[in-house]
Amino acid sequence: MGPLSTAASVTLLVLAAAGWAKVRDPAPLGAALFSLGWRVPRLAVQMLGLSELFLAAIGIVSAAPVVLVGVSMMHGAFAVLNVRMISSDNGASCGCFGPRAAAPSWVGVVMNLVSAAVLATAGLTDVAPIRPDGATSWVQISLSVVLAWVVVSMHTTGSDLAASLRRLRVRRDWSTPVPIATRGR
Numbered sequence: 001m002g003p004l005s006t007a008a009s010v011t012l013l014v015l016a017a018a019g020w021a022k023v024r025d026p027a028p029l030g031a032a033l034f035s036l037g038w039r040v041p042r043l044a045v046q047m048l049g050l051s052e053l054f055l056a057a058i059g060i061v062s063a064a065p066v067v068l069v070g071v072s073m074m075h076g077a078f079a080v081l082n083v084r085m086i087s088s089d090n091g092a093s094c095g096c097f098g099p100r101a102a103a104p105s106w107v108g109v110v111m112n113l114v115s116a117a118v119l120a121t122a123g124l125t126d127v128a129p130i131r132p133d134g135a136t137s138w139v140q141i142s143l144s145v146v147l148a149w150v151v152v153s154m155h156t157t158g159s160d161l162a163a164s165l166r167r168l169r170v171r172r173d174w175s176t177p178v179p180i181a182t183r184g185r
Contacts, residue, residue, distance in 0.1 A: 009148075010151060018096050024049075027099075029094075030045050032092045066123070086105070
């Protein structure tokens with residue numbers, strides 16, 4: 001399992017996490033799409049989540065090039081959706097990871113484009129994310145899971161941290177104390 005197959009595994013595991021979040025709680029993505037003027041039923045969002053889970057599992061287990069390239073195109077569509085949400089500037093969460101999803105950001109756009117490139121490259125070069133024949137070690141699988149957790153954290157907590165830092169940078173008058181009741185809000 002080389003760097004490309006590890007990156008593909010991480011990308012597919014992140015897709016599975018996003019899919020699971022949509023199945024568990026479709027409301028955040030539904031609200032995000034509603035903020036763009038699209039009324040999407042709860043069941044449709046849950047079906048999208050199930051399809052993400054299914055495609056991630058198929059991509060990991062079979063490593064079928066058509067699945068990897070197809071999921072790559074999904075990530076491209078996610079990037080376009082993020083750009084549209086950024087340009088609408090309505091402050092809605094992107095809904096990617098359920099209630100933990102942060103507002104759409106350029107970090108999310110770049111991460112989706114990198115994910116798309118990784119999966120397209122893996123699919124076109126026939127690199128299996130996790131080899132079903134047992135050639136993939138538990139260390140490599142564990143590394144993929146940990147890295148996927150880091151990527152999900154960047155999508156959720158990292159975006160919140162960046163927004164908090166921007167708010168700090170906007171505050172010009174540092175000599176005025178902030179009342180304790182408003183700290184962290």
